[in-house]
Amino acid sequence: MKTRIIPVTPFKQNCTLLICEASQRAAVVDPGGDLEQIEEHIEKAGVTLEKVFLTHGHLDHCGGAQELAHKYHVPIEGPHKEERFWLDLLPEQSIRFGFPPASVFMPDRWLENGDCVHFGEETLEVYHCPGHTPGHIIFFSRAQRLAMVGDVLFAHAIGRTDFPRGNRAQLIHSIQSQLWPLGDDVTFIPGHGRTSTFGQERKTNPYVADDVISSASVN
Numbered sequence: 629m630k631t632r633i634i635p636v637t638p639f640k641q642n643c644t645l646l647i648c649e650a651s652q653r654a655a656v657v658d659p660g661g662d663l664e665q666i667e668e669h670i671e672k673a674g675v676t677l678e679k680v681f682l683t684h685g686h687l688d689h690c691g692g693a694q695e696l697a698h699k700y701h702v703p704i705e706g707p708h709k710e711e712r713f714w715l716d717l718l719p720e721q722s723i724r725f726g727f728p729p730a731s732v733f734m735p736d737r738w739l740e741n742g743d744c745v746h747f748g749e750e751t752l753e754v755y756h757c758p759g760h761t762p763g764h765i766i767f768f769s770r771a772q773r774l775a776m777v778g779d780v781l782f783a784h785a786i787g788r789t790d791f792p793r794g795n796r797a798q799l800i801h802s803i804q805s806q807l808w809p810l811g812d813d814v815t816f817i818p819g820h821g822r823t824s825t826f827g828q829e830r831k832t833n834p835y836v837a838d839d840v841i842s843s844a845s846v847n
Contacts, residue, residue: 631645633823644657653747656677656680657776658693680702680705681752683778685707685718690718691721706754711762739765741754762793774815784832808830
C-alpha cells in the first residue's frame, strides 16, 4: 500500500490518499477541503477512488467529504456514531472558522470499535478512540504497520480536549489502551504535522510517554 499525505485547509490537515498497489484502487482519509489538490493527486496516481474514510467530524477533517464522495460516486465510511454531534454542527463550524459553507451529512456507514474497512485488496482495522471528540476512530493497517490516527496523537503532542465533549482523561486512556498495544514499531500519520512511531512517542511525548504516565500515577 502506498500513501500520499496531502495537507489541506488553512489548518494544514493531513488528508491521506491510500493506494492499493495490487488493484490500483484507492481510499481518501479525512478530505477536509481543497478538493482540487486531492483530485489532482488521485488523477496523477492513475487510481480509481473507491471509499472515503473519516476519523472524526471536525470541519478540517470532513468538510470536503460529501462533495468528494458525490463526485466520484463512492461511499463515506466512518466515523463512530457518537460523532453525529459534530457532523450536525458542520454549518456552524464553517462560519466560526471562516471555511466555505458546509452542510450536514451522514456517512453511508457508521463504524464501531473492532470493525474493518476495505478498499482494493487492503484491509484496515477500526479502533474507537474517544477523547478529542466522542466518536473519533483511527484506522490501522496491520500488514503495513501503519495507523491513521487523526487528532488523537501527534508527534510530541496529543489532541486538544477543550472543545465540547472533549475529555483529556478519556483521550489518554484511548492512547494507552487502543494505540500502544498495536506495537512500538507502528508508524502513524497524525491529523497535523509529521509522522512518528508509537515507540518514539512512548519514549519522548511529554503528555503520554511511559515515564510521564507512571509519574502521574504515583502522584
